[in-house]
Amino acid sequence: MSKSKIYPSFADAVADIPDGSTIGFGGFAVVGMPINLYEALSKQGAKGLTCVSNGTRGGSTMPSDAPTMEWLIRNDQVKKVICSFTAPTRASQKLVFSEYYEKGLIDAELVPQGTLAERMRAAGAGIPAFYTPAAVGTELAEGRETRVFNGREYLLEEALPLDYAFIRAYQADAFGNLRFRRSQRNFNPLMAMAARVTIVEVEEDILPVGAIDPDDVHLPGIFVHRMVKIPPPPEGWWPQRPAEIAKLEADRNAR
Amino acid sequence: MSKSKIYPSFADAVADIPDGSTIGFGGFAVVGMPINLYEALSKQGAKGLTCVSNGTRGGSTMPSDAPTMEWLIRNDQVKKVICSFTAPTRASQKLVFSEYYEKGLIDAELVPQGTLAERMRAAGAGIPAFYTPAAVGTELAEGRETRVFNGREYLLEEALPLDYAFIRAYQADAFGNLRFRRSQRNFNPLMAMAARVTIVEVEEDILPVGAIDPDDVHLPGIFVHRMVKIPPPPEGWWPQRPAEIAKLEADRNAR
């Protein structure tokens, strides 16, 4: 029988990630973010990483001390980010990323969100390049190849393959068949399809093979290589409700 | 409230299909084939149709008198087919399509199956064109545009948009959220996404809106426009087991 895909710890699951890897981090506004894998990778220490994600941090529904890409940035592990947000959306907001970016310590490729998703979908589907209407006529298209189909101008975009995908799922069976809950799906299955190696943090206990009906699998196990069950808090990281976050932070400040 | 998507009969659902339409017919080797809609369209009589489907007939697990694209071909409704099979796979086999094709009465565009699926996926995803490795170096690529990415040659393929998708589903709710069972999924959701108007024959009773968990929807209702519940046989057409087909045919011959 094949080697088990279930790893005993996040440290084991990321132990061999080499310097210079291109890693996709799933999730959108906290939901589906691989927060435990962010922590493990920051401890593991691989450098020169190209990090692909929607943005460079999580949303507001995460304890402010929870791991995000900012941990990797602060740890000088990140060479480049590929994101649909590389600046705060409000002038009042400050991103850790911006400090490093403005000093020229990190490179960035800014990509419209649909193009980001489709470039990874293309990599996962063996499509080396495609045309899209997004960003035509903007600064992002300057000097780049466009082409007219049926009277409309489109921009050529190339596939974005990943070395690793770090994702989070709700349910998994031991073969790696996954289910995501609600908006947790987002980029997660696409990144897995774009990656050579997919590492999953799983919320529920990992089920025996066959426990998920084949019609209900969101990501087939052939795309999944390593899985770790997220331990309960405080050992494992879990998103929390805003009121709980406020309480946690008040408690911390009181200490 | 929006107009109901539930139509009282297949005749009503196809009544307005104009001559010259491009129609995708889902299904693969019988499973998921819109056999009731084939029958309704052959009665409706629209002409000059471009028919997109994996092949020009069903597989062996269908009563030999059941409706397929062959009904439309015999009825002189078909101008062109776009398929991954336009010839029988065994010399002994005879296709109705071949008679018409060899006489020059019907045009054909032969497309590798993955390219056929991806061209419809592209249409449904707003991608006008993409590159694929399939068919490079073959007769199908002669005189066509290819391009090298990362040292490998790829063929440019354009999206294949449909006017109508005729598909079959296992379950539906009244909003048109669909579920397919097992290999019934095949081309069906892709054709719906590629089409302006999607017409569905539904196997189970149409459920109230909300009866399908949002995580378990295979095709969101925003892609679905008309649905008809398939009546029980003999009014509605259903695939059957080989033994049942043999018995039906023996009964017919005995009469």
Added chain:
Amino acid sequence: MSDGAKGLTRQQMCDRVAMEFQDGWVVNLGIGIPTLCSNFNFGDKQIIFHAENGVIGYGPLTGAGREDLHLVNAGGQHVTLNPEAAIVHHADSFGIIRSGRIDVTVLGAYEVAENGDFANWKMAGQKGGGIGGAMDLAACAKHVFLAMEQVTRRGQPRLVERCTIPVTARGVVDLVITNYGLFEITPEGMALREIAPGLSIDQVRATTGCNLLIPDEVPPVRMRG
């Protein structure tokens, strides 16, 4: 504001554009002001809200403490699901956008030009930017409405002849609602369609950075309820 005029509240602005939504429309609301459109009472109309993160058919925000931690809209707000809801992944979600199935997107903007160009992803002098789904939405939605302030914090016009900061898409805007009024982008330029109660046409003209087409009659911004 430069002249002290207040005009419409943000909710009033969003109510006004939400009135334009038609029964059965699939609607995508940008981050910021536009999210308030979902508070409008659509009565008998069925409006399907689509979010970039693959949520189709979301409903009102959840109450505090009742958030579903697996479910947010594109702005990261915890929402509910309507009965017709379905979830897809990001590629399918943007397939819906690019294939023209979003009937309208309502976006915020820093600037809009009389030719229908607009800018909302990069502030002047900023390194990097925040595009999110805006470029896909702007290029592909059947209608693009903007909900934005009439002027900057310094009182400079946001409705301009030509955008001065990098654009999100060119020539795509149909309607603009600001706190001062409702504007339509026409082949002839920007037209004032309705004016906020309490504002004069001169006040609107003075705070607009491009030529404004003013019809003989400019009714007040339509309100409901």
Added chain:
Amino acid sequence: MSDGAKGLTRQQMCDRVAMEFQDGWVVNLGIGIPTLCSNFNFGDKQIIFHAENGVIGYGPLTGAGREDLHLVNAGGQHVTLNPEAAIVHHADSFGIIRSGRIDVTVLGAYEVAENGDFANWKMAGQKGGGIGGAMDLAACAKHVFLAMEQVTRRGQPRLVERCTIPVTARGVVDLVITNYGLFEITPEGMALREIAPGLSIDQVRATTGCNLLIPDEVPPVRMRG
């Protein structure tokens, strides 16, 4: 057959190539002879069978009367599902193929050339053709094995210098199993690796339409059980 030699049965041919499958491989079997590969006893190896119509992890054929009418493999045969099974749609199914996740495809063929070209979609003189998933599979699978007869019904070689009918893909074939033996496509040409019991090297050479590399030792085709 031209010389009356029979060689391997179709099941023996498929058993031989199935021996090459490695633990954990994702395997796609073409219509016809190759489907017999799934009858091989893989023992402890886990083999994941993938079919073009989106079935991942199918198992043996169903018995008569117990067919699931919603479930067929790419050859239209009613199959069972293994516990690890998952279903995807056609675009995702071919995404798996094109992205190189099929470790091996075993296909039938009319002709194979010593340079690794092969032809299996269009018979000589035929109008139209039957491609199915073969061009995607041939271009993208990590390994391409062919399972085919040594000669045509008229006794003409199917292993040839250059294909005489339209090819499915160029330079992609690794291994060829025929009823006469096991052949490998090498940079130097077609090599005979194993020979069917009861056949002589001369018989194989006489029925092969290209130069055949014959090592000093050609063992009999490996069998099991």
